[in-house]
Amino acid sequence: MEIENLSKEIRKKAFERKEPKTPEQVGASWYNDDLTYDGVAKTLFIILPTPGCAWALGDSGGCTMCSYVSDCTLEPIDTETILKIFHEHLSRHPIAEEEKISVKLFASGSFLNPYELPKEARDEILKTLVNLGNVSEIIVESRPEYICEEYLDEIFEIIGNTLFEVSIGLETSNDYTRLKKINKGFTKKDFENAVNLMQDLKERKNYNIKSKAYVFVKPILVSESQCIKEAVETAHYCESIGVDRLSFCPATIHSGTVIERFWRKGAYQPPWIWSCVEIINTVRDEISIPSLLDTSGFGSRRGPYNCKKCSKELKHIIIANNLTQSKIEYECDCKNEWLAEINNSDMNFSTVEIKHIQLY
C-alpha cells in the first residue's frame, strides 16, 4: 500500500514539527447566512474540540489532502471541557434574535464516532440546541462506518423531528481514485450502505434525516479535464442513489499532507477556478439536488486560481450564487488559457500546467 505508507510518513513528520493544540485553541465558531433546506437562513458554525479524525490518527495516515488532524489535540478530551467550550462559543452569537437557525457542528473528523466526541458530550450538545427552541436544522459530518442505527436512534430520541443532516466525504464515485489517490479507506458500497440506512430510517422510523456528499475537486494524479469529468459523474451518481445535497470542495494545499509533497515537487497544482465553475454550472444544469461550491483558499497561492484580475470577483459571485443556486455567468481573458490547458491535459494526461517543453 504505497499511498498509505507515504501518508503515514508525511503525517509523522508533520506531528514532529507541530505541537498539538489545546482544546481551547481548537474550538471556533462563526455565524452567517447559508443555504438551509428551508431557504437562506442564519447558520451557526461551531468547530468542536476533538482529538482528531480516527482515520488520520490510526495506521492509515489519513486522506492525502487533509490536515484537520494537525489542528486537533491528538489526545481525548473530557466531556466537561468540550461542553464548556461549546457553551462559550454558543454564547458569542446573537442566535436568539432569529426565528429559525441552522447549526453546523464540525468535529474535524466524525461527529458520530464516540472516540472523537464522547456520547455524553454529543447528547448534551444536542439537548442544548433543541432546548434553544429555534434550531430547525443540525448538520454534522461523519465517515460511513459510524453511521449506524444505534447512534441515530440515540440522536433522534433527543432531537425529535429536528432536521438532521449527515455529510459524508465521498470525494468521488471512482473507487480507484478514492482508495489509491485519496487514501480514503472506504468504498462506494460503504457509502451507499450508509445512505441506504438513512433512507430506510426515514421511512421506517420517520426520522427527519438527510444526507450530503462532499465531492473533492482534483485529487493528486488526476488531470485538469479528468477532475471535471469525475466531479460531474460523482454528482450524477449521488443523485441516482438519493443523496439530498452536494458540496464541492476544490483542493487547497494544506501543510503536512501528501498533496503538499506533490505540489512542492511540481507534480501537482490545485484546479483552475474555471474548472470549478464548469463543474457547478454543469451540475446545476443537469442535477436537481442543491449543490454548493466551497471557495476556501480561492485566489491564494495554495488554492484554486485564475488570473489575478478575476479570482476575487469570481469568489464573491460563487458565494452569492450558492445561496440562489443560479449558474455563474462571467467572462475573462484567462479563460482561453484554461481551455488550452484542458485540451492539453486530454492529450498528455499531465496533472500540472505545462509551461514550456524544451524539445531540443
Ligand code: SF4
Ligand atoms: S478527510 Fe475526513 S476522513 Fe479523511 S483524514 Fe480528513 S477528517 Fe479524516
Ligand SMILES: [Zn+2]
Ligand atoms: Zn481571469
